[in-house]
Amino acid sequence: MLFPGIKKLGKELNLKRTDSEVVGLIKNCFVKMYDGRNMKILELYVPEMDDDDKNNIIKKLEARKIKKYEWVSSGVKIIFIETVVPYSIKKIKELLDELVNYFNNKYPAQKPKCQHCGQQNETDIYCINDASLLICNDCYNKAERAAQNENMEQNNIKGNYLFGFIGALLFAVPGILLTVLFLVYLNRLAAVSAVAYISLGIIGYVKFKGKKSPAGAVIVIIAALLMVGVGVIAAYAVLIFKELKEINFDSLIFLFKVPEIQKELVTNLILSYIVSSMFIFFKFYQIFKEWKNKKSIQKPREIL
Numbered sequence: 170m171l172f173p174g175i176k177k178l179g180k181e182l183n184l185k186r187t188d189s190e191v192v193g194l195i196k197n198c199f200v201k202m203y204d205g206r207n208m209k210i211l212e213l214y215v216p217e218m219d220d221d222d223k224n225n226i227i228k229k230l231e232a233r234k235i236k237k238y239e240w241v242s243s244g245v246k247i248i249f250i251e252t253v254v255p256y257s258i259k260k261i262k263e264l265l266d267e268l269v270n271y272f273n274n275k276y277p278a279q280k281p282k283c284q285h286c287g288q289q290n291e292t293d294i295y296c297i298n299d300a301s302l303l304i305c306n307d308c309y310n311k312a313e314r315a316a317q318n319e320n321m322e323q324n325n326i327k328g329n330y331l332f333g334f335i336g337a338l339l340f341a342v343p344g345i346l347l348t349v350l351f352l353v354y355l356n357r358l359a360a361v362s363a364v365a366y367i368s369l370g371i372i373g374y375v376k377f378k379g380k381k382s383p384a385g386a387v388i389v390i391i392a393a394l395l396m397v398g399v400g401v402i403a404a405y406a407v408l409i410f411k412e413l414k415e416i417n418f419d420s421l422i423f424l425f426k427v428p429e430i431q432k433e434l435v436t437n438l439i440l441s442y443i444v445s446s447m448f449i450f451f452k453f454y455q456i457f458k459e460w461k462n463k464k465s466i467q468k469p470r471e472i473l
């Protein structure tokens with residue numbers, strides 16, 4: 170995540186950004202900063218780090234009462250815990266300056282290493298599937314070829330939209346039961362049915378080998394929306410059968426033609442769609458993004 174504080178600091182330091190991080194080179198260090206849940210995180214990758222350097226980092230952190238950090242390959246990940254108020258951006262900047270200057274003074278001739286192969290020449294920052302990395306030219310070329318191959322394989326995977334659709338409908342059936350129970354016994358519409366329709370629908374779609382693609386995401390959502398309507402109609406049918414004290418489809422069809430009952434049914438359908446649609450579209454957005462599935466390599470962009 171990237172909140173305004175870190176973004177502003179990144180801009181001040183002439184760094185760039187990805188969707189979720191501020192990244193860049195400062196002197197001979199590779200820096201990444203981002204927000205987490207109740208925390209800010211600074212990742213610093215340095216050209217060299219021996220035990221002496223580690224002790225120096227620990228001292229600098231202790232002097233600032235920073236207790237949470239972990240060693241990562243050629244670097245350190247520092248976590249600034251936020252309890253009530255956000256952690257001071259100024260303090261993060263001061264610590265960052267201090268650390269970068271330390272490594273720049275100690276290893277002036279060295280550059281930050283490629284995070285794949287460790288060499289120091291021709292490195293640049295790339296964002297590979299949402300994670301930014303400092304890699305060299307050779308490793309970039311390899312990563313790009315791998316991404317292209319993977320995209321091609323993904324495109325060639327056969328999946329069946331029709332079976333996926335049937336799977337999504339079948340698996341969503343328990344959701345109807347929820348709608349019926351809520352309407353018949355509690356006399357209310359349940360948004361929880363929508364959760365069942367879409368969540369089970371996704372499982373059904375995948376189980377029936379539906380192709381994971383943007384079109385597949387649309388199919389899952391159509392199935393869920395259909396089920397919302399089916400659920401309400403089924404619940405009404407059960408209500409009517411309960412009144413009639415028998416299961417009689419002729420009377421059911423007859424009653425569904427009565428204007429008052431029709432009006433009530435339509436009102437309930439509309440209400441159901443209103444309560445369900447928010448959740449269904451939120452889920453749709455998630456799977457759409459996931460199933461878009463194109464591996465990509467990009468350079469970080471300017472912070473605006």
Ligand SMILES: [Zn+2]
Pocket residue numbers: 283284285286287288304305306307308309
């Ligand atoms: Zn490399």
